Amino acid sequence: MSDTKLEDIVSLAKRRGFIYPGSDVYGGLSGTWDYGPLGVALKRNIMQLWWQMFVEDADDMLGVDAAILMNQKVWQASGHVDTFTDPLVECSNCKGRFRADKIDTSKCPTCGKEGTFGEPRQFNMMFKTNIGPVDDENSVSYLRPETAQGIFTNYKNVVDSFYPDVPFGIAQQGKAFRNEISPRDFIFRSREFEQMEIEYFVHPDAWETSFELWVKRVHEWCDALGLPAESVHELEVPESDRAHYSKRTVDFEFDFPIGREELLGLAYRTDFDLMNIQNASGKNMEYRPKDGSAPFVPHVIEPSFGVERAIMAVLTAAYTMDEVNGEKREFLKLPNHLAPIKVAVCPLAKNKPELVAKAREIYAMLKKEFGAVLWVDSGNIGKNYRKMDEIGVPYTVTVDFETLEGETKDTVTVRHRDTTEQERIAITELVEKLA
Ligand code: ATP
Numbered sequence: 001m002s003d004t005k006l007e008d009i010v011s012l013a014k015r016r017g018f019i020y021p022g023s024d025v026y027g028g029l030s031g032t033w034d035y036g037p038l039g040v041a042l043k044r045n046i047m048q049l050w051w052q053m054f055v056e057d058a059d060d061m062l063g064v065d066a067a068i069l070m071n072q073k074v075w076q077a078s079g080h081v082d083t084f085t086d087p088l089v090e091c092s093n094c095k096g097r098f099r100a101d102k103i104d105t106s107k108c109p110t111c112g113k114e115g116t117f118g119e120p121r122q123f124n125m126m127f128k129t130n131i132g133p134v135d136d137e138n139s140v141s142y143l144r145p146e147t148a149q150g151i152f153t154n155y156k157n158v159v160d161s162f163y164p165d166v167p168f169g170i171a172q173q174g175k176a177f178r179n180e181i182s183p184r185d186f187i188f189r190s191r192e193f194e195q196m197e198i199e200y201f202v203h204p205d206a207w208e209t210s211f212e213l214w215v216k217r218v219h220e221w222c223d224a225l226g227l228p229a230e231s232v233h234e235l236e237v238p239e240s241d242r243a244h245y246s247k248r249t250v251d252f253e254f255d256f257p258i259g260r261e262e263l264l265g266l267a268y269r270t271d272f273d274l275m276n277i278q279n280a281s282g283k284n285m286e287y288r289p290k291d292g293s294a295p296f297v298p299h300v301i302e303p304s305f306g307v308e309r310a311i312m313a314v315l316t317a318a319y320t321m322d323e324v325n326g327e328k329r330e331f332l333k334l335p336n337h338l339a340p341i342k343v344a345v346c347p348l349a350k351n352k353p354e355l356v357a358k359a360r361e362i363y364a365m366l367k368k369e370f371g372a373v374l375w376v377d378s379g380n381i382g383k384n385y386r387k388m389d390e391i392g393v394p395y396t397v398t399v400d401f402e403t404l405e406g407e408t409k410d411t412v413t414v415r416h417r418d419t420t421e422q423e424r425i426a427i428t429e430l431v432e433k434l435a
Contacts, residue, residue: 002231004319006257010186012330013315016391018042018340019187031183031191033308038391041340041372043194046310047173049224049337050196054171054217061169061198062158066150068175069131072140074149077280078273080126083244084145087120088181099181125178143177148302150174151199152273156283166287166298167210169200173307185258187308194307199269201287201298207268210301211248214266218252218303222263225310226335227317231255232263245272254313263309269300314338318392324420332392333418341393342370343434346384348400350377359399362412362427366397369431389417395434403427 013019018039022032035043055063075081087100094111100120107114127143130136144150151170158170173196183189202210215234222232237249246267254263274285274297286295318332336342343366347359356377367373374393376384381398388396396415402408408424414433415422425433 002255002257002316004257004316006186008330009257009312009315009319012319012332012390013039013186018315018391019311022192031180031189033187033190038340039311042314042334042338043307043311045338045340046225046314047194047196047307050221050305051171051173053221053224054169054196054198058169060164060167061171062162062164063171064151064154064158065172065174066147066154068144069129069141070144070149070153072142073280074153075126075142077276078149078152079244079276080142080145080149081124084126085122085124086181088123089117089120091116092118097181102182123179123181125180127177127179144175145178146176146304147172147174147195147197148199148273148304151197152277155199155201155274155277156285159287163290165290167200167202167206169198171196171198173197185256187312188256188258188261190308196305196307198303199273200301200303202301204271204296204299207270207299207301211266211268214301214303215250218264218266221305222252222254225314225317226338227254227313231317233260235262243267245269254309254316256312256316263313264303264305267302267304269302271297271299273300274298329386329389331389331417334392334394336394339392339394340372341374341388341391342372342395344374344376344384344388344393344396346376346381346396346398348381348398352401354404355399355401358403362397362399362430365427366430366434370434385415385420393417397430 016038017036020034020036021028022034023029055061088097089100089105090097091108091111093113093116094108096108096110098109103109105117108116126145129141129143130139131141132139151172155170174194175192176195177192180189180191183191200210200214231254233253235251235253237251242249247270248268250266251262252264253260278285285297287298288295318334320331320333322329345359345363345366347356349355363373363375385396394417398413398415400413403410403412410427411424412427413422414425
């Protein structure tokens with residue numbers, strides 16, 4: 001387990017504008033979270049990094065962005081209507097509801113009474129809705145509980161348009177919704193969240209090689225997030241715990257403040273989904289190899305990444321407490337490429353027009369280069385540094401009187417977040433040094 005306390009992360013996230021409880025002003029809505037100015041930047045940086053690593057930099061991957069609302073036949077054929085359920089138990093004393101597989105059902109975790117739970121009943125986690133003005137069974141649809149089906153239903157479209165060689169993958173990012181029985185642990189288990197999924201289509205004889213390739217790629221992803229290798233664990237999921245369609249699943253777990261829990265999953269889904277679509281739609285899902293060998297329905301390796309859990313892991317790994325000059329310091333040691341703000345620029349005094357003008361010039365130059373640059377001219381410099389540390393800004397540039405004249409003319413102080421060291425750098429070298 002991580003030494004970091006969940007409440008410290010939750011409190012910093014709210015105080016500093018990363019993540020707020022959803023519908024906060026009305027008392028909240030359980031299982032929903034809103035991203036503030038810094039949270040949305042962190043989330044986008046993570047999602048963009050994923051897209052770059054797995055789609056743009058890869059030569060065996062294509063991207064899609066499917067609609068969230070899909071024909072109900074999708075969820076019937078995929079098995080979600082019948083089996084996307086969790087076991088629900090209710091305490092007869094306090095009426096608390098829990099997932100039977102996540103608690104010790106001999107004693108209620110809320111009221112502490114023993115023997116208050118009956119037999120679990122299967123609760124379907126899909127949010128049901130109706131499409132159009134008529135509310136009948138033909139208009140039923142669901143908010144998608146996973147992004148994967150939007151990929152499978154477009155498999156044939158993509159093959160017809162691009163005819164990629166097998167193995168190839170289709171990637172998608174987007175919202176998913178699950179009516180979790182007990183959302184908990186900050187963003188870890190939410191009712192609305194974001195997934196980044198890949199369906200990697202392979203020849204049935206080659207799934208094992210591709211599976212190993214994806215184990216490696218997943219570790220590269222965890223590295224890119226700045227997660228310490230010793231906090232990431234592979235869990236070979238036993239057959240009894242695997243989804244019915246999976247012949248092999250490895251869960252990648254992380255040492256969260258709440259304990260070792262699933263960060264993302266990697267599953268071999270066989271031809272389960274494409275065969276279901278073929279049977280239910282009557283459309284042929286076979287792939288015809290370009291070398292004229294026998295057509296086949298591809299099998300699938302699926303790495304499924306949750307954005308919220310990636311964010312929670314990144315915040316856990318980055319959250320640091322140390323002591324500077326005898327004072328406690330709380331800061332986020334975020335990797336530079338994920339930090340929501342890359343550089344902060346502070347004029348030492350805001351009532352000196354020449355100083356402010358010079359600082360503005362430097363701010364404009366850095367903003368053009370790095371985009372996410374913050375102008376900070378309030379409070380004293382020490383307080384500013386602490387604030388920047390708390391939100392994970394890697395560098396703070398201070399423009400002072402020495403910037404304006406004397407031997408140090410046209411140099412600034414660059415203060416490093418992790419070491420708190422300061423160095424004098426020529427303005428002309430700033431962009432190169434901070435890149
Ligand atoms: P769990 O066992 O924790 O409920 P799962 O095995 O049902 O998760 P998958 O269906 O494999 O999860 O979903 C793939 C990924 O989507 C998970 O590894 C996780 O990162 C993310 N995810 C799933 N459910 C949630 C949720 N309720 N809130 C946030 N992320 C989620």
